[in-house]
Amino acid sequence: MWGVIYVLPWLIGFVLFFFIPLLASLRYSMSTIQANAEGIAIQFNGVTNYIQALTVNTSFNRALIEAITDVLINVPLIVIFSLFLAVILNQKFRGRAVARSIFFLPVILASGVIMTLESTSLIEAVNQSSTGGSSLGTFELENLMVNAGVSDWIVTYLSSAVDRIYQIVSQSGVQILIFLAGIQTISPQLYEASKMEGATGYEAFWKITFPMVSPLIFVNAIYTIIDSFANNAMTELIRDTGFVKFDFGLSSAMAWVYFLAIAIILVIVNIIFSKRVFYQD
C-alpha cells in the first residue's frame, strides 16, 4: 500500500513520458504523418517506413552498421581497460587520491557537444599533426607484433586501441568507479589466505578478484553498450529526419530498427554472460 505511494510519482512519469510515447512512436513508425493546421494527421501505412529506411535511405544502413561495429569494438576494450585501471587504482601508492580524481574527471567532461566541437577544432588538429598525431609509437609496435607472429587482426585491433586511447579513457570513468567499488567489497581475508598459500598477485587476480567482480563485468558491459548507443551518428540521423526533414514516420521507424538492434545485442551479451558469471550466493 505505502509502496504504491512512494512509487507513484515515477509511475505517473513513466506512463506520461515513457510508455504512451513508446506506443505512439511504434504507431508513428507505421504511419504517414502530415502536419496541418489542426495538428497532425496520422495515416496507417504498414511497413512502408521500415522498407524505406532499410532500402531507400542512403545513409541509414551505413550509420547503423557503423554504430554497431563501433560498439562491438569499443565495449571489450573499455571493460578490460577499466577493470585493469580499477585494480591499479585500488593498490596502495603515493598520490593515489590525485590519480583517482584525475581518472574520474572524464565522467564530468565527456559530453556530446564538447566531443563534437573538439573533433572539429582546428587548433587541436594542427597541434596533433605537429606532435605527430596518432603516432604513439604504434607503427613500431605493429611491426614488432607482426614479426613476433601475432595474428593480423589482433594487431590492427590493439594498435587502433592505442590510437583511440583518449576516447577509451574518457568513456571509462563510470566503469572504473563501478569496478573499484566492487573490488573494495571483496573481503581482505581472501587475499591474506591466498598469500599464505603462496599465491602470486597474478594468481590472486585470476582466482579471487576476477570471479568476484564478474557480475560487474556484465553490468559494465551493458552500461557501456547503452552509453555508446546514446549519442552517435545514428541518433543524429534519426533527429535530422524528424526535426529537419519533418518526416516523423520514417524517423520513428529508424528509431525502432535501432532499438531492436540494441535489444538483440543486449540479449546476446546476456546469453554470453549468464553462463559464465560467478555469483557469491
Add this chain to the structure above:
Amino acid sequence: MTTSRLLSLEHWKGWLWAMIRFVLITGLSFVILFPIFQKVSTSIKAKGDLYSAVVVWIPQNFSIDNFKEAIRVMDYWATLFNTFALSATTTLLTTASCALAGYGFARLKFRGSNWLFAGVILTILVPPTTILIPVYLNLKSFDLMGLMTLIVGKPVNLLNTYWPFILTAITANSLKAGLYIFIFRQFFRGIPKEVEEAAYVDGASIGRTFSRIMLPNAIPSMVTVMLFSFVWQWNDSFYTTTYLTSSKVMSTQLSSLPYNLAQQVTDGAASQADPFYLSMIQDTGILLAILPLIVIYLFVQRYFVESVERTGIVG
C-alpha cells in the same frame, strides 16, 4: 643467503611494478589532462601568437581578449545563470523523486512491484531517441489527458520553457533517471532490515522512518546521484537542443558557438574570418563552459569518490 636473495628478488619485483604503475598512471593522466592544458594555453594567447613558431605552450603575449570575446558571443553570464538554475532544479527534484521510487522498490514491496521495476529497467534500455518525437509532440501541445483543455481552454505549448525538465524531474523520468532509481534501490536494499524494524517498534510511521532513518543513511548514494545528475544535465545537448531551442543554456550555446562566432566576429562575412582565430575563441568557449564543473569537482571530488565507493552501485 637464499632467503635474503629471494627477499631481494621480491623487492625488485615490487619496485619494477611500482615503476610500471607510475609510468602508466602518469601517462594516462597526461592523456586526460592534455586537452584541458591545451585549451588553457590557447585561451590565454594573443591573436598574433597563433602563427608564432616560437610559441608552443606558453604564449609570448598574454591576453584575455579571447575570454572577453567568448564571453560576449556566448552571453556567458546569463547563460551560466540559466544553466545553473536549470541543473540545480532538476538535480534536486530528480534526487528526491528517485530516492522515493528507489525506496519504494527496495523495501515497500506490493503486488506488481517487480513488474514495475522491470519498467524502470526498460526506461534505461530504450534509447531516448526512440521516444523523442512523441514526447516532443506531446509537449508542444501539452494536454494531460484533457485536463489542460478544461482549465485553460486549449493545450499549452511547453517547448522553450523549463517545464519539460521540471515535469520529468518531479516524476523521476528525466535524463538517465532509471539509473538513479537503480542506484537508490541497490543502496536501500543494502541497509539492514533491523534498522527499519527498530524504528517501527518505536512507533515511527513509514514516512517518518524514511525521512529520519533511511535518508540520512543514504547520503553517499545521494551525493553520487546529485553529482551525476547535475553534471549530465549541464552537459546534456540531447534534450536541451530539442526542448530549449531559443533559451540560453550552456550546451545550446556551445553547439551554436561555431555559427555565432562566424556571424558576430566577422559581421556575417564568414569568408573573411580567420578559421584559426575562430577556433581559438571556440576553444576558450569550451573551457568557459566546463570551468564551473571543474571548480565544483575540485571541491567535492574526494567526497564523491568515497561516496561512490560506499554506494550500492555494486550489484
